[in-house]
Amino acid sequence: MKANQNQFSPRKVPQQERALFTVESILTAARTIIQQKGYEAATTNHIADVAGVSIGSLYQYFPSKEAIVAALVEDAVLRAGERTRKFLIERMNVSLETGVREIIQHLLEIRREYGLIFRRLAREVPRFRNISGQLTTEKYLYNTVHTFYLQHREEILVEDLEMAMFVIEHLVVGAIDAYLDNDAPRLDDEELVQQVSNAVIKYLTK
Amino acid sequence: MKANQNQFSPRKVPQQERALFTVESILTAARTIIQQKGYEAATTNHIADVAGVSIGSLYQYFPSKEAIVAALVEDAVLRAGERTRKFLIERMNVSLETGVREIIQHLLEIRREYGLIFRRLAREVPRFRNISGQLTTEKYLYNTVHTFYLQHREEILVEDLEMAMFVIEHLVVGAIDAYLDNDAPRLDDEELVQQVSNAVIKYLTK
DNA sequence: GGCTAATGTGAGAAATTGCTCACATCAAAC
């Protein structure tokens, strides 16, 4: 019984070039299908088909269908988390207004780019909601955002900052997701970011 | 070929007391299962099991699994829509601040009560998103809300009111759903309503 | 070339699920 193995661990680690290509093809195919047709359409046979490999190969590297999806989610959470982290650290010293606007702008980009994971998958497969939820709420990000707000504490009139952070996080993400879901009439990226920033800044400082 | 029949129409209208009880049992079972375990867990056999009726009886009254879900959705949209309509009309003449707060309070109640439909189902089954989306965006409600805002137009500094309505709708619903999904720490109903109202009012008037 | 381990294949086994149908039971009217 090997350690560090769970029900999502790969069965076999690819060692040759062509095996790596196979694994990549499978992940790409799964991503594409889920993106375009949704989770239900992503049957293992269909994924193998689109990837151009046999169903047997698929099951050599992934123990189950869920393992494929888990791999997609993990990848997205890692990448998006890393980018957001860097972004936040670079913005540590800007003004409250600028910081808020740029963070919202950044969140819009992230949630558009990883729409598959953070919106489609997280909604259709409740199992994965927590995993993808990690991104916005994980401790490191939380602390970084918290630090940013603290640097502008005197401008902020809200008493309970932690509570305000929770409210803001979900106000913002809620509006962004709705904007991306519906194709909002009379509203473009710039305008959305402007309006939501306004709301957040006014909520905090007026 | 009968008119007024579609793929969701019941096959048979219950005529005796016990048949009505059967239908109710099926709907209740479906609601419970979806609420607690999600849409995927709601197989027809499982629904019949929980309802305490045979799978045959289920298919006597519902032509398909989707018809059961459609019945749940329709019921919720009708009830919630009607209640919201009445609520809005009663609040036509209150102040901007009071109106906004009470509407948010009302939305919180509605989305908690009909959480099954407006949150779980709408997310897991893309097919039903539009139907449940009707509730908040349907024309009548839209016009009613619009009228309310217009009565306080001089207090409102935002130029493009229609755009602001879109932003506000999704800010509010986003925050409410997040609050209901996560069991938000250090935040109760009253506090949430207060904070979100604050944000909306300040966004509109400052 | 010959050997070995890694990789690839796809028919089909096993499991799941929506749904049917031939039949059994019950309620109401006479």
Added chain:
DNA sequence: GTTTGATGTGAGCAATTTCTCACATTAGCC
């Protein structure tokens, strides 16, 4: 009590989907 239509039953069909396994092919090494 008999009849008749409404209601209830559940084995199992048909279609789909996940996953296995015996076998074939390929890459790397001597």
